[in-house]
Amino acid sequence: MDVDVVGEAVGEPEPLPPALTDPLEDYLRELRLRRGLSPHTLRAYRTDLIGLLTHLAGRGVLDLAEVDLRDLRGWLAAQQAAGRARTTLQRRSAAVHGFFRWAEQTGRLSRDPSAALRSPRPHRRLPATLSQVEAVQLLDDALAVAREEDGPVGLRDVALLEVLYATGVRVAELCGLDTADVDRDRGVLRVFGKGAKERSVPVGRPALVAVDTWLARGRPSLAVPASGSALFVGERGGRLDPRVVRRIVHRALRMVDGAPDLGPHGLRHAMATHLLEGGADLRSVQEMLGHASLATTQIYTHVTDERLRSAYLQAHPRA
Incomplete structure (x- = not known):
């Protein structure tokens, strides 16, 4: 097997020894x-860790007992030299830390060789987002199209766009939403997020x-027995595929003059940004988004700060 400088297999890879793969599968x-x-x-975990194990082999x-800190630093340095993004290095480093920490805790290793491993801190980039005017136009345009076409797919697309932004x-x-997850009396959705963690998210009247x-x-026009309890279904009746949602959002965004082509996650950014601009507290936004750490939510305060500064520079006579 040939291995490139980043530790990723080139051509047809040879199988890794069980002493490396068995612990990985257990993990x-x-x-x-x-x-x-x-x-x-x-x-993602498997891909990152297989890359490391291939590099080591x-x-x-x-x-695993032969791995030391120098091996891990060499693997990380090779990837950095090959131009891997800081966020990629950070993610792969986190995967390695978790794997070797688990190996030590379960007695597979007497020590954790990754304990002193450090990776470059990722740059905190401000996520692009929609203005409030663009968000309203997006939803109004989608509703206009649905009324013109007067079909079930248009009604579905309006509903999912409204839910994403709300x-x-x-x-x-x-x-993953089911019809029973809509609680109209309380005005919330029951959502199952990462790690199957359940949370209730407020949803507006529109x-x-x-x-x-x-x-x-x-939905009655598209639903089939295989639809089950899925809230959103595709044209063949199955539970809606995330790829279809992305196409719907991209198509809707192209209808809004000047709007960035963000995809569904852009509506998530817009919702968080607009809440903070409207005076919502950071902890509440964290709970709505399902972020495990408040630090993840704080990026949106940077967005609102940047907008305030931009408005100040444009409007203040002595800015």
């Missing part, structure tokens, strides 16, 4: 069963009206 099983991580997250390290849920969370219209006039 991934632990993450799936005990922490309830999504298949997407598990694939290519340099003659064939057992609640800031992730695409996977949106697609979104509830759009959902009820979709359920009454749109």
